Amino acid sequence: MKKLAFHTMILAFCCGMMTSALAQEQKAAAAQAPAAQPPQETVCFESRKGASEVTKRDLQPGWPNVKCSPKTGAALWYGDPYDGTVPMGKMPGLEKIPEGHAVVKPRSEKLAILPMCATACHNGVGPAFNPPKLPKDKKPIPIPTMEGLLPDAKDLQHGRGRIWCLDCHHTTKRNMLVDNYGDPVSIDQPQLLCGKCHGDKMRDWRDGIHGKRIGEFASTGKKRWFTCTECHNPHNVQDGARNKGFVQIAPEAPPQLPKGMKDAKYERVHGIAH
Amino acid sequence: MLSASALMGSAALMTMSDDAKAATEWAEHFQKNYRLMTDAEKAEARTRLERRYSSEYGKKVTVDTTGPQPGVLMGYALNVRKCIGCRRCVHACVEENNQSRGTRPGEKIEWIQVLRMERGEFSKDKMNQGYPEGLGIQVGGNAYTPAGQVLEGQYRYEPEAVPEKDATYMPIACMQCEKPPCVKVCPVRTTYREADGPVVIDYNWCIGCRMCMGACPYWARRINLTTPVLPKEEMNPVTHYLGNRPRMRGVVEKCHWCLQRTRQGRYPACVEVCPVGARKFGNLLDPESEVSLILARKNVFRLKAELNTFPKFFYFYD
Incomplete structure (x- = not known):
């Protein structure tokens, strides 16, 4: 009897807790709802999470620019392949493509701290830069602020210890990359940098074999080209939860099971008649 | 004679009917195989279908009848080393091609597996x-x-x-064979190879006998056993007569390389959505196209090549 009473008490206590918790959640939801309702934006990621994204909008009634997966949040369908793109700029080997037929989505828009790089810290002023001098060796000096802003920099997973920051980032213009001749190139044109080492991949990319292009399929048609860093994270191309060179992502929903099959493991358990 | 005139009268009434669906169905009974239709008949069928679908789905639906473009032979290549199995192509295909998407058995149709x-x-x-x-x-x-x-x-x-x-x-998915077994077995000749490559189906002439499904060595064909479930808001209003226009119950359907897109020069939906860029599409007659360059440069194989179906869908690896 005593035990029962004790259990009842626990149950009552839990119920009370739950109702209060639920009420709190509801309150929170109610508080969030008016704030979240006006924009009603659906943003989906394109190739990998954390790189380029598209915001859903209607081009015509019932004809959106993109459809997003409700399960994973990935872009599932393109109505307008050129959404938010700019001309690619000069690219050696692509002279045959008519002007304006090669477009890219600027990477700089997605890199939040990029505008600050060359102004806030790497601005060429301060005791370390007066007179301007470069580090003696290629061992990166741990700078807590830098590592805080960019955790990948702590243990660079690219080049297996053979490369460091300034092999890719320009020495004096830190918001730019370096091309073959050491000249600064825009961060929107990483292919000019990556092709220095990965020449075979760049050749295939230029011909449309490696990487991804969307738009018109004719070889001179207008295409949106996906640049290197839209699919690969340059600071982490080696390790992590990856297989076959790709960071693992959640798959979309599986197809319907055939009639009579209860679950995907059914055959393993029950066998099949041949 | 009387009965004949009565029938004709009712036919006239049906054709003039305000109900777009009834008028279309009646007219479709007298429609020829798509390949035998004249341009005028095609245009008529197109207007009829546009009217029907627009009223059925509550938005402006277009039914394209663009034919094969000269100098184009479509080809497809897929990098098997790159595919990560995320199934985005499967769902892109469903978004694009108006497949049935119900939850009960046989109501969910996907062309890519x-x-x-x-x-x-x-x-x-x-x-x-x-x-x-x-x-x-x-x-x-x-x-x-x-x-x-x-x-x-x-x-x-x-x-x-x-x-x-x-x-x-x-x-x-469908390999768009140059010698398609499905075309050989079709008793009503409703499925055939278009001049620019893809094997297509005139849904109106399909009798649902499923001979093609048995003949296809690639498990590419699907049948609408039930009335397709296609919510109005999810319906893709840009359609092609031989492509993604809404199908009826009892007809077979399959991949047609997004004819409504590719005839207008666009990449198929699955190519555009592949996050790893494993899917490639291009014109085989253009030596500069990516598929031609893959055939020239990479290790390429075709699925079940020993069957002499000569697919235009190539698998390759780096």
């Missing part, structure tokens, strides 16, 4: 194990290792994240 295969290997300790045991059909690997046996349920894989360490993925 992503096969999951276990990796096979040659290892010393497995050399004397003899032939594989266990369930299923061996589709890969080798005689010494049971890896590569695939059960149908495995295609319904649903791990937390893909690619899995021990799996390889191989998407299959």
Whole structure:
């Protein structure tokens, strides 16, 4: 009897807790709802999470620019392949493509701290830069602020210890990359940098074999080209939860099971008649 | 005579009917096979269907009848090393091509199937194990290792994240054969090869006998056993007569390389959505196109090449 009473008490206590918790959640939801309702934006990621994204909008009634997966949040369908793109700029080997037929989505828009790089810290002023001098060796000096802003920099997973920051980032213009001749190139044109080492991949990319292009399929048609860093994270191309060179992502929903099959493991358990 | 005139009268009434669906259905009974239709008849059928679909789905629906473009032979290539099995192509195809998307048996139709295969290997300790045991059909690997046996349920894989360490993925859909077995067996000649490559179906002439489904060695064809479930808001209003226009119950459908897009020069939906860029599409007659360059440069194979179906869908690896 005593035990029962004790259990009842626990149950009552839990119920009370739950109702209060639920009420709190509801309150929170109610508080969030008016704030979240006006924009009603659906943003989906394109190739990998954390790189380029598209915001859903209607081009015509019932004809959106993109459809997003409700399960994973990935872009599932393109109505307008050129959404938010700019001309690619000069690219050696692509002279045959008519002007304006090669477009890219600027990477700089997605890199939040990029505008600050060359102004806030790497601005060429301060005791370390007066007179301007470069580090003696290629061992990166741990700078807590830098590592805080960019955790990948702590243990660079690219080049297996053979490369460091300034092999890719320009020495004096830190918001730019370096091309073959050491000249600064825009961060929107990483292919000019990556092709220095990965020449075979760049050749295939230029011909449309490696990487991804969307738009018109004719070889001179207008295409949106996906640049290197839209699919690969340059600071982490080696390790992590990856297989076959790709960071693992959640798959979309599986197809319907055939009639009579209860679950995907059914055959393993029950066998099949041949 | 009286009955004939009565029939004609009712026919006239049906055609003039305000109900777009009834008028269309009546007119469709007298419609020829698409290949035998004149341009005027095609235009008529197009107007009829546009009217019907627009009223049915509550938005402006276009039915394209653009024919094959000269100098184009479509080809497709897929990098099997790159595929991560994320199934985005499967769902892009459904978004684009107005497949049935119900939840009851037979109501959910997907044209692309992503096969999951276990990796096979040659290892010393497995050399004397003899032939594989266990369930299923061996589709890969080798005689010494049971890896590569695939059960149908495995295609319904649903791990937390893909690619899995021990799996390889191989998407299959219609291979758009140059010598398609499905075309050979069709008793009503409603499925045929278009001049620019894809094998298409005139849905109005399909009798649903499913001979083509049995003949296809690539499991590419699907039948609408039930009335297709296609919500109004999810319907893609840009359609092609031989492509993604809404189908009726009892007809077979399959991949047609997004004819409504490719005839207008766009990439198919699955190519545009592949996050790893494994899917490639281009004009085989253009030596500069990506598919031509892949054929020239990469290691290419065709699925079940020994059947002499001559697919225009090529698998390749780096």
